[in-house]
Structure formats: structure tokens, C-alpha cells
Amino acid sequence: MHQSTFALSLFVGAVVAFQCSSFNTTVSVSAPSYQPAFAPFANHYQSVALLNVVTARDASTGASPFKGAINVVETFSISAEYCTPTANQHPAHLDVQILTHGLGFDKSYWKFGGDSSQYNYVRAATDAGYATLSYDRISNGGSTVVDPYTIQQAPMQLAVLEVITSRFRNGTIHSSVPKPSGKVFHVGYSYGSILSHALVASNPSLSDGIVLTGYSTNTTWVGEFLISTNFHLAKENEPQRFGNRSTGFVTWADELANQYIFFSHPHFDPAVLAYAETHTYPFSVSEVLTGGVVPYNAANFTKPVLMISGDADLIFCGSDCHGILEQAAPLFPAAKPFETYVQPDTGHGMNLHYNASGTYAVILDFLKRNT
Numbered sequence: 001m002h003q004s005t006f007a008l009s010l011f012v013g014a015v016v017a018f019q020c021s022s023f024n025t026t027v028s029v030s031a032p033s034y035q036p037a038f039a040p041f042a043n044h045y046q047s048v049a050l051l052n053v054v055t056a057r058d059a060s061t062g063a064s065p066f067k068g069a070i071n072v073v074e075t076f077s078i079s080a081e082y083c084t085p086t087a088n089q090h091p092a093h094l095d096v097q098i099l100t101h102g103l104g105f106d107k108s109y110w111k112f113g114g115d116s117s118q119y120n121y122v123r124a125a126t127d128a129g130y131a132t133l134s135y136d137r138i139s140n141g142g143s144t145v146v147d148p149y150t151i152q153q154a155p156m157q158l159a160v161l162e163v164i165t166s167r168f169r170n171g172t173i174h175s176s177v178p179k180p181s182g183k184v185f186h187v188g189y190s191y192g193s194i195l196s197h198a199l200v201a202s203n204p205s206l207s208d209g210i211v212l213t214g215y216s217t218n219t220t221w222v223g224e225f226l227i228s229t230n231f232h233l234a235k236e237n238e239p240q241r242f243g244n245r246s247t248g249f250v251t252w253a254d255e256l257a258n259q260y261i262f263f264s265h266p267h268f269d270p271a272v273l274a275y276a277e278t279h280t281y282p283f284s285v286s287e288v289l290t291g292g293v294v295p296y297n298a299a300n301f302t303k304p305v306l307m308i309s310g311d312a313d314l315i316f317c318g319s320d321c322h323g324i325l326e327q328a329a330p331l332f333p334a335a336k337p338f339e340t341y342v343q344p345d346t347g348h349g350m351n352l353h354y355n356a357s358g359t360y361a362v363i364l365d366f367l368k369r370n371t
């Protein structure tokens, strides 16, 4: 667990009233693997050239970057953490939130800045009486690093979330984690919202309600995100941390690009941006290019749905979320209720803005009202 100087200096003395256990679990999944029509990058000239192709004016009518899918069976080690309110270790009834992080982070996104940080969603959720189960998506944090071209794709990660949820529900995820005694909600952030949305579209009985943060279903502005990253090879951008990684793992250049993608000035602490930039994880070209192949029609999901994004979210709203989130309503026709919320003074990185606690209050109030 990273300690952060900014959090320690600003929030010394805050009472921590939750406790967590970390574990690794072996997950076997069967899922489609889309076969790239492009060769693995030999160098960054080739990654930038693919970026030209996928963001071109005629990209939507041009040749697909993938040839088609084959089914593969894969086994991964997934690093996870289960947290409960300290005062509530063995309650008769404990509702749980399964947390799925987005691109550029690992599961520490949900405890950003450490235990007593104001940017710590796990702390807010446990204070509100929930348990949380967070995990590192494949190739992030302590989970298995996989082939970024053929395996690090959306359907594979959806399959991981399905297996984690099923095993959590039936009490077999790990000996240290009890079978849930209450509701099982899913909270996603960004790419994790894509996966949480796809989960209830493909398998609606697995979730009792979802909160999709840093997200919309309007992909008009995803190209601005892709272009702003320039598909820097992670192994060249951060050789100390990722020098070993395949060329299929890419990232943005620096703190300025990070701000452009994730932050709304002046509503954040520059120390938070600096910390975030030194702790990034790369993403795979194939995971961003397969985001559209998982199911989105959640017609059979009858449980609560909240979509909440920052008013200035770049990727999912073109930096203005007003009028965008509700465009997803037709994909959740049976959800009870379906609500949207635009969080003021906030960019895409919802947990990283001064008013993160305001975001948490909206999410937790929604879940309390709909439990």
C-alpha cells in the first residue's frame, strides 16, 4: 500500500474505522479473444501509426483493427482486497460493493492517498456501513500481467468480473472473505464502469444495483482521450517500472497529459496530480479498441442504476456532462430507479478532486435510498 506525503500531512489524526484483508485468488475464465489485424508494435512509430488509423476521419468505415474472435481459456492471479467497517465485523446483514477501477490506475484508486485521505472511497463506504471488495484488473497492480494484444481485452475482463462476483456470492472467493449476507452492488469507475454495465447486460442476476462513475455511453469524445495519450510505449515512458512490458502496453506522456485527461482546473490539489502521475499503470491498445464489443443492452436489469460523472469529464462528455448521462436511459429500460447526477467542479478523475467527498455522499445516499 502506497503512503502519500500529501495525505499524511493534510489529514493526520483522522480516525480510520475500517479494516481490510488483501489476498490473491486464482481465476479461470473462458472468453473471446479478438485477433489483431495489426502486427505487435516493433517500435513507437508503429504505435503512433495505429493511433492515426483508429482516430482517422474514416476510421468507422475503414478496416477493423481485429480479424475476428476465437474462444480462449485463461487462468490469472487476481490481487484483491476486502474491507469492512471495524465496528461491524460479523453483522447479520452487510451490504457489499464490488469496486472495478479504470485505465491508468490499480485498485488503490478506491483508497487514493491512503487510509485517512479525503480521497478514499473505501473509507467513505465503510463509514456508511458497507463492505467493499476491490481488485486489480488484469495487468494492473498485483494481478497477472497478460498479453496486451490478444488477452487484455474487454470480454476477458468482463469474464473476470463475472467469475469474481459469482465466487464472492457463493462464498468461495477466498477463505478470509465470508459469503455476503446482504446485497451485492457494483461500483465502477471509467473502464470499470464499462465492465460493470456489461456485467448487468450479460448477467443481470449477478448484481443488486450498479453505480457507474466517470462514464457515459456516448463515445463521441473517446478519440480525444486516445490522441492525448499519443500511444507512448510504457516501456519507454517509464522504463524503471515498465521496462519489461510488451509494446502493447501504452500510456500518456506526462503530468500535463494526465491533467488534460483526468482533471478540471482549479478544482484539484497539484500534489494529487503529481502523485497520480507517478503511480500510473499503462493500458493496452486492445482493451481500448474492444470496449465496444461487450454487451450494453441491459433490458433485463431491474435493479437500481446511478450514473454519476464530473461536469467537466473529457472522455465521456467532451468536458461538459450536462445532457449526456441520460442518453444511456434506453439501455436500462427496466432499471428501478435509473438516475443520473452531474458532479460540479470535477473532471474525469472523480476521486481526485477537492470535492471527492461530495461525490461519495451522492453515491452512498443513492444506495441507501435504494437498498
Ligand SMILES: *[C@@H]1O[C@H](CO)[C@@H](O)[C@H](O)[C@H]1NC(C)=O
Residues within 6 Å of the ligand: 022, 023, 024, 079, 142
Ligand atoms: C499476491 O501475489 C503477489 C505476487 O506474487 C505477491 O507479491 C503478494 O505478496 C501476494 N499477496 C498476498 C496478500 O498474498
Ligand SMILES: *[C@@H]1O[C@H](CO)[C@@H](O)[C@H](O)[C@H]1NC(C)=O
Residues within 6 Å of the ligand: 163, 166, 167, 170, 172
Ligand atoms: C461458485 O461459483 C463459481 C463460479 O461460478 C463456480 O465455479 C463454483 O462451482 C461455485 N461453487 C459453489 C460451492 O457453488
Ligand SMILES: *[C@@H]1O[C@H](CO)[C@@H](O)[C@H](O)[C@H]1NC(C)=O
Residues within 6 Å of the ligand: 217, 218, 219, 220, 323, 324, 327
Ligand atoms: C452524443 O452527445 C451529443 C451531444 O448531446 C449528441 O449530439 C450525439 O448524438 C450523442 N451521440 C450518441 C452516439 O449518442
Ligand SMILES: *[C@@H]1O[C@H](CO)[C@@H](O)[C@H](O)[C@H]1NC(C)=O
Residues within 6 Å of the ligand: 244
Ligand atoms: C523482467 O523480466 C524478467 C524475465 O521475464 C524477470 O525475471 C524479471 O523479474 C523482470 N523484471 C522486472 C523488473 O519486472
Ligand SMILES: *[C@@H]1O[C@H](CO)[C@@H](O)[C@H](O)[C@H]1NC(C)=O
Residues within 6 Å of the ligand: 201, 297, 298, 299, 300
Ligand atoms: C432478456 O431476457 C429474455 C428472456 O430470458 C431473453 O430472451 C432476452 O434476450 C434478454 N434480453 C437481453 C437484452 O439480454
Ligand SMILES: *[C@@H]1O[C@H](CO)[C@@H](O)[C@H](O)[C@H]1NC(C)=O
Residues within 6 Å of the ligand: 343, 344, 345, 355, 357, 358, 359, 361, 362
Ligand atoms: C460537493 O458536492 C456535493 C454533491 O454534489 C454538492 O452538493 C456540494 O455543493 C459540493 N460542494 C462544493 C463546495 O462545491
